Amino acid sequence: MNLAPRQTRPGEVRGDHKVVASLVPEGARVLDIGSEDGALLDLLARERHIDGRGIELSQAGVNRCVARGLSVIQGDADKDLSDYPDQAFDVVILSQTLQATREPKEVMSELLRIGKRVIVSIPNFAHWRNRMQLLFRGRMPVTKYLPYQWYDTPNIHFCSLRDFVELCHELDAEVVKAVALSAHGNEIPVNAPWWVWNIVAEQAVFLLHR
Amino acid sequence: MSADTPSLETSEDVKANEAITPSSMLAHFPADEPLELDSGVKLGPWQIAYETYGELNADKSNAIVICHALTGDQYVASTNPVTGKPGWWELMVGPGKPVDTDHYFVICANVLGGCLGTTGPATVNPQTGVPYGLDLPVITIRDMVRAQARLVDHLGIDTLFAVMGGSMGGMQVLQWAVSYPERVFAAVPIAAAARHTSQNIAFHEVGRQAIMADPNWRQGTYIQEGVRPTKGLAVARMAAHVTYMSDESLHQKFGRNLQDRDNLTFGFDADFQIESYLRHQGMTFVDRFDANSYLYVTRAMDYFDLADQFDGALPQAFAGTNTRFCVMSFTSDWLFPTSESRQVVKALNAAAANVSFVEIESDRGHDSFLLDVPEMFETIRGFLTGAARARGVPAPGGEA
Numbered sequence: 164m165n166l167a168p169r170q171t172r173p174g175e176v177r178g179d180h181k182v183v184a185s186l187v188p189e190g191a192r193v194l195d196i197g198s199e200d201g202a203l204l205d206l207l208a209r210e211r212h213i214d215g216r217g218i219e220l221s222q223a224g225v226n227r228c229v230a231r232g233l234s235v236i237q238g239d240a241d242k243d244l245s246d247y248p249d250q251a252f253d254v255v256i257l258s259q260t261l262q263a264t265r266e267p268k269e270v271m272s273e274l275l276r277i278g279k280r281v282i283v284s285i286p287n288f289a290h291w292r293n294r295m296q297l298l299f300r301g302r303m304p305v306t307k308y309l310p311y312q313w314y315d316t317p318n319i320h321f322c323s324l325r326d327f328v329e330l331c332h333e334l335d336a337e338v339v340k341a342v343a344l345s346a347h348g349n350e351i352p353v354n355a356p357w358w359v360w361n362i363v364a365e366q367a368v369f370l371l372h373r
Numbered sequence: 374m375s376a377d378t379p380s381l382e383t384s385e386d387v388k389a390n391e392a393i394t395p396s397s398m399l400a401h402f403p404a405d406e407p408l409e410l411d412s413g414v415k416l417g418p419w420q421i422a423y424e425t426y427g428e429l430n431a432d433k434s435n436a437i438v439i440c441h442a443l444t445g446d447q448y449v450a451s452t453n454p455v456t457g458k459p460g461w462w463e464l465m466v467g468p469g470k471p472v473d474t475d476h477y478f479v480i481c482a483n484v485l486g487g488c489l490g491t492t493g494p495a496t497v498n499p500q501t502g503v504p505y506g507l508d509l510p511v512i513t514i515r516d517m518v519r520a521q522a523r524l525v526d527h528l529g530i531d532t533l534f535a536v537m538g539g540s541m542g543g544m545q546v547l548q549w550a551v552s553y554p555e556r557v558f559a560a561v562p563i564a565a566a567a568r569h570t571s572q573n574i575a576f577h578e579v580g581r582q583a584i585m586a587d588p589n590w591r592q593g594t595y596i597q598e599g600v601r602p603t604k605g606l607a608v609a610r611m612a613a614h615v616t617y618m619s620d621e622s623l624h625q626k627f628g629r630n631l632q633d634r635d636n637l638t639f640g641f642d643a644d645f646q647i648e649s650y651l652r653h654q655g656m657t658f659v660d661r662f663d664a665n666s667y668l669y670v671t672r673a674m675d676y677f678d679l680a681d682q683f684d685g686a687l688p689q690a691f692a693g694t695n696t697r698f699c700v701m702s703f704t705s706d707w708l709f710p711t712s713e714s715r716q717v718v719k720a721l722n723a724a725a726a727n728v729s730f731v732e733i734e735s736d737r738g739h740d741s742f743l744l745d746v747p748e749m750f751e752t753i754r755g756f757l758t759g760a761a762r763a764r765g766v767p768a769p770g771g772e773a
């Protein structure tokens with residue numbers, strides 16, 4: 164269900180995964196939503212020794228994950244999070260998936276219910292390249308990082324970083340940490356105000372808590 | 374009947390001997406070590422026949438119990454002495470196989486109520502000196518698992534690395550994980566369910582009525598009367614066999630093809646290949662299985678409802694479990710459909726359990742778990758290797 168295009172060669176760790184891993188405590192009980200082929204769970208198992216579970220939308224992805232020894236089930240972030248008890252996990256991770264959910268606010272609220280801490284990574288629709296395309300070409304933005312046309316995109320609920328932070332406020336979630344990233348997942352090592360990140364960051368990772 | 378099938382008398386003798394003095398290993402429990410059954414009866418003396426494969430390691434951490442299905446047996450990866458056929462899961466279990474006996478110690482026991490050496494209706498009742506027949510108390514899935522747990526105690530093993538099985542075997546797996554959560558590190562219920570559905574009970578009832586309608590059944594006393602309800606048992610098997618396959622697989626395998634003839638005979642011979650196939654399935658089945666066992670074991674499946682043991686709340690069954698689960702279903706299985714597996718997964722999630730769930734694309738129906746389905750093997754291999762890593766058991770491939 165992870166919708167960001169692959170930017171890594173086999174064996175290479177994705178930049179946003181590195182950032183996520185740095186936010187996960189050693190030995191934590193983790194639920195990774197949108198496990199894709201299990202790369203993040205595998206990384207967290209190796210480097211953070213987590214007790215990890217995953218949910219993945221595509222059955223083929225699930226089967227690949229289980230065959231590599233990861234605990235993953237087929238499921239849908241919009242429908243299946245209600246099965247889990249309150250505060251069941253130390254960390255719940257939603258990578259590059261929120262914009263593809265039907266009810267992002269409901270999903271966020273479920274994440275904050277089942278996880279003591281929540282890590283969400285999202286693409287920033289307000290990145291300057293997107294702004295330029297809309298402003299000068301008058302067309303919906305299509306970039307290397309968000310390669311879909313408006314009619315075939317699975318991303319139905321885009322937001323900017325500022326929109327997301329606003330949603331967190333509405334849900335009484337505290338942003339413990341936020342990391343702005345380039346399209347390649349490299350950390351932007353600048354301490355800048357939000358409005359700057361909202362222009363230069365192509366994606367961001369948030370650590371939340373309620 | 375094909376030429377390699379033993380004649381009825383011979384196979385009948387072998388079957389009778391195997392039911393009482395099996396050629397596999399045997400744990401015998403005297404009258405003062407009875408098995409307490411769900412029916413309230415204390416069954417004793419009793420015995421459990423089993424096979425093992427591979428070596429138990431020094432810290433006894435590599436044992437896997439495999440639970441067999443309705444008409445299965447302990448010969449999971451070795452020749453069945455009654456049929457002379459290879460083990461029923463040799464694709465799955467053996468050296469280098471997904472359940473790699475170069476690394477794991479595999480135990481498979483004949484179920485309680487069965488007919489290959491574990492106490493069942495063909496066992497001689499010490500009170501009367503004749504086979505139990507219907508005097509054997511009704512057995513449940515939980516009773517079968519209790520018996521296996523006693524065997525595992527007998528073998529000196531505390532915690533099992535894994536319990537796995539398909540269909541009724543999967544029911545036992547779930548019961549193992551619920552009855553003895555601390556003794557089951559990993560559980561693999563395949564093509565199974567937490568309860569037997571109304572439709573499944575219905576099919577079983579058809580089979581049982583077929584057996585009971587056979588005049589040779591004689592209220593279950595056929596052994597001492599020297600007859601066999603073969604016709605009834607064969608019909609029961611034929612009806613059940615249909616439920617193990619999918620419409621698509623029947624269509625692909627047989628279609629409307631005629632059996633050794635060019636035209637319909639306008640009679641009731643086996644005109645169609647599917648009829649001939651089912652008749653053959655029925656006839657060969659009676660050579661290896663006991664009719665009363667069929668009644669008892671199908672009844673055990675019918676009675677199975679895991680949630681019922683917890684006032685109807687399935688998640689309660691798994692509360693606090695540390696077992697790692699790998700639930701597996703097949704797309705074309707309409708007897709134990711994916712929706713039933715999903716109920717199990719939902720309950721496991723509600724208990725925040727460690728669970729994997731894999732639905733495998735197969736057009737071969739419920740029987741898929743016994744067949745050559747590479748994606749199933751790959752999944753099981755991966756899951757067991759991951760579990761072995763988590764438990765610190767040396768896994769195939771040298772990882773620990």
